[in-house]
Amino acid sequence: MTPLGEQFLVCGVAPVRLADQLALRAAAPLLPIKAQKPLDIGLFDLAARNQLELFG
Incomplete structure (x- = not known):
């Protein structure tokens, strides 16, 4: 019995432990904050490649 109500375990299914949750979060890829x-400078400037008038 828990504060939220009665809980049952299904045969053959283990409850999710805190260690399992932490391992899952540690294995997830990192996401940028923003x-x-x-x-857009140097070799990686894709807009500069559209300046075809320089070669015409």
């Missing part, structure tokens, strides 16, 4: 800015 969106990354595009790198």
